[in-house]
Amino acid sequence: MDNSICQVYEDKIQSLEEEIKLLTEKYEDYQQESTFYSDEEILMSKKSFQREFWRPSQGYEYLPDLRDQLESLEMDLSFIMKFTGIHFTSHFKKTVEKTRNRTVWKHRLSGNCHSLSFQVEFQLLEVQNKENVSVVVSDLSVLMSCGGDSYVSKFVSSIEEHGNLLQFFRSLSSYAEWYEHRRCTFLHFKAKYPNFVALPEGLLGHYIILRNPKPSGQLPNEEGRITPLLDLLTKVPEQVLAWKMAAIENAPTGFRSMLLLFGIEAAIENLIKVVSLGK
Amino acid sequence: VAGGRGRAPEEEELLLPPHRRFPRDRGGPTPAFSLAGECRGRMEEGKAHSPHEVFAHLEMLEAQARAADVKEEEAKRQAEKLDRLKARVRELTCQRDELQAKVDLQQKGQLGKEGVVSDPAQPSAHAVLEWKIKNVKDMLQVFYLTGISGKLTEQGVCFCISTAYEGTYLDSYYLDLLTKPQVYIFRHSIPTFIPLAQLAKKYLQTDIRRFLSVLSNHLNAYAARRYQADQLQEHFSDQIEGTLQTNSLCNLLVFNYNVSNKSKTFPFNVRLLYGDLCSSVPTKVTVSCTPGYWLGKCHR
Numbered sequence: 001m002d003n004s005i006c007q008v009y010e011d012k013i014q015s016l017e018e019e020i021k022l023l024t025e026k027y028e029d030y031q032q033e034s035t036f037y038s039d040e041e042i043l044m045s046k047k048s049f050q051r052e053f054w055r056p057s058q059g060y061e062y063l064p065d066l067r068d069q070l071e072s073l074e075m076d077l078s079f080i081m082k083f084t085g086i087h088f089t090s091h092f093k094k095t096v097e098k099t100r101n102r103t104v105w106k107h108r109l110s111g112n113c114h115s116l117s118f119q120v121e122f123q124l125l126e127v128q129n130k131e132n133v134s135v136v137v138s139d140l141s142v143l144m145s146c147g148g149d150s151y152v153s154k155f156v157s158s159i160e161e162h163g164n165l166l167q168f169f170r171s172l173s174s175y176a177e178w179y180e181h182r183r184c185t186f187l188h189f190k191a192k193y194p195n196f197v198a199l200p201e202g203l204l205g206h207y208i209i210l211r212n213p214k215p216s217g218q219l220p221n222e223e224g225r226i227t228p229l230l231d232l233l234t235k236v237p238e239q240v241l242a243w244k245m246a247a248i249e250n251a252p253t254g255f256r257s258m259l260l261l262f263g264i265e266a267a268i269e270n271l272i273k274v275v276s277l278g279k
Numbered sequence: 280v281a282g283g284r285g286r287a288p289e290e291e292e293l294l295l296p297p298h299r300r301f302p303r304d305r306g307g308p309t310p311a312f313s314l315a316g317e318c319r320g321r322m323e324e325g326k327a328h329s330p331h332e333v334f335a336h337l338e339m340l341e342a343q344a345r346a347a348d349v350k351e352e353e354a355k356r357q358a359e360k361l362d363r364l365k366a367r368v369r370e371l372t373c374q375r376d377e378l379q380a381k382v383d384l385q386q387k388g389q390l391g392k393e394g395v396v397s398d399p400a401q402p403s404a405h406a407v408l409e410w411k412i413k414n415v416k417d418m419l420q421v422f423y424l425t426g427i428s429g430k431l432t433e434q435g436v437c438f439c440i441s442t443a444y445e446g447t448y449l450d451s452y453y454l455d456l457l458t459k460p461q462v463y464i465f466r467h468s469i470p471t472f473i474p475l476a477q478l479a480k481k482y483l484q485t486d487i488r489r490f491l492s493v494l495s496n497h498l499n500a501y502a503a504r505r506y507q508a509d510q511l512q513e514h515f516s517d518q519i520e521g522t523l524q525t526n527s528l529c530n531l532l533v534f535n536y537n538v539s540n541k542s543k544t545f546p547f548n549v550r551l552l553y554g555d556l557c558s559s560v561p562t563k564v565t566v567s568c569t570p571g572y573w574l575g576k577c578h579r
Contacts, residue, residue, distance in 0.1 A: 005361065006357075006360060006361060006364060009361070009364035009365065009367075009368055010364065012368050013364065013367055013368055013371060016368065016371035016372060016374075016375055017371065019375050020371065020374055020375050020378060023375065023378040023379060023381075023382055024378060026382050027378065027381055027382050027385065030382070030385045031385075032410065032413050032414075035410055037402070037407050037410060037411065041402075041407055042407060042408070042411050044404075045404035045405075045407035045408050045411075046404075046408065048404040049404040049405070049408060066405065066408045066409065066412065067408065069412055070408055070411055070412050070415065072431075073412060073415040073416060073419065074415055075431060076419060076429075076430040076431055077415055077418055077419055079429070079430075079431055079436070080419070080422050080427075080428060080429055080430075083427075083429070083488070084422070084425065084427055084488075086422075086425060088418060088421065091417065091418055091421060093417060107421070109421065124424075134447070134448075135447075135448040136446050136447050136448070137424070137443075137446040137447075137448075138446055140446070162445040162446065163445055163446030164443075164445050164446065165424055165425075165443070165446065166424065166425065166426045166441065166442075166443040166448070166499075167443070169424070169425035169426055170425075170426045170492075170495065170499075173425075173426075173427075173492070174492065177488070
């Protein structure tokens, strides 16, 4: 009989401890999310922290850990940003709802991937189940710097409709890589064959013009346009790179098969050689 | 204080066999024969009893007295325990109320301004660094949402490939890579039916990014197929006959369902084949109706 009364109190204690834990987390989350220290403040803190360490009155074990911990984390962050090419320039996070099993955050992220800038906003729901934790994204909104491009805007609407945040970043990463490849390719050929290659839209443009500068009485100026197209619309997380040729009568018709056989660089090289020979 | 498992010395003694018990001083002389009054209840009057019987009886009385003592101790302990619990409840309630007030104040302050503000009082280096640590950790966590995250290890890198289907994040997989003398996979949690060795052979040494990208495609497609199969089973369990059958790679799905028309029910069998391992969309669908009535085949 006494035991059941004790049990009631013990249950009450457990429930209070849980409430306290939750409230403490809420309080600390809010403190964290509403504070901001500039890089200078952080640098100053790192320096003064160093000084504090050398004061023998303080314990040795605890103090150095914070600084080392921060450095190690910053190295990890710097590595992953460099590796994936995704650089986040700002991150706002706010806890919207928090209960024992369920937390909802609102995120706003800005950044760039190579030369593409983006801003995403979304809600993230985390639910603690018996065996695992479930994470779901909702209310996704995406803004991209090259949003004018029709392919990009179609891509963005598809992503937003399905809340496909992961797919967004994976595609962004791929697109940016190919964007870079294209830029390097253009640069390479421009440098190698300055007379034959023109970049009317610059290095970031959509196409490259190969032309024979030597006017030849018999043959018209040949122009070839190569437009790399990235198909980002497919749900399949593989991008399809399609090279299209604006048709000119004497343009090599087998360019596409040449592409598949020899790869992009060799195909273009061959094309340039053909053009330069003034065939 | 869980149930008070420790035994008092008196209790301990009670458990000893009779010949091992020591006579205890009860604060007054209790020679055997002065307990005659109590003995009356148990022993027959006038009858001669052997010393053995008397001693046995005395031991029993002593045991009873000890038991009563123990009960008293127990009750006291329970009361003390209850008091401690009550005090603890009061203490925690007070703590909870204080925290609640603090949080409410934060929320009120929040209604006024949306922006972020530096702590007006001079923050300690310790507090600033702790804030920054949490901040960087949050940023690293965001990478989990992008599909590829990782951290540096002593001899290389440990990557984490996350998978998702539309907005729902699914399992994540780990790849522990060592980078010297060459890049190679030290440990991983990739399932065996994913062609890891093939992909590694093709890309790992020359282009790690490409390797991870292609691996991520395989894993995401597999996770999406599996998720879709699970969802189908869960949401259409009343229409599906039996359970969904699938292979471990989830690129072959077979299930049966019935279509009723007035009096007759037609059993249908569906077979979905996902020819492209990097896709979560089937490439071939076969729907058939048993017995023997073959309805048609469609290709994607």
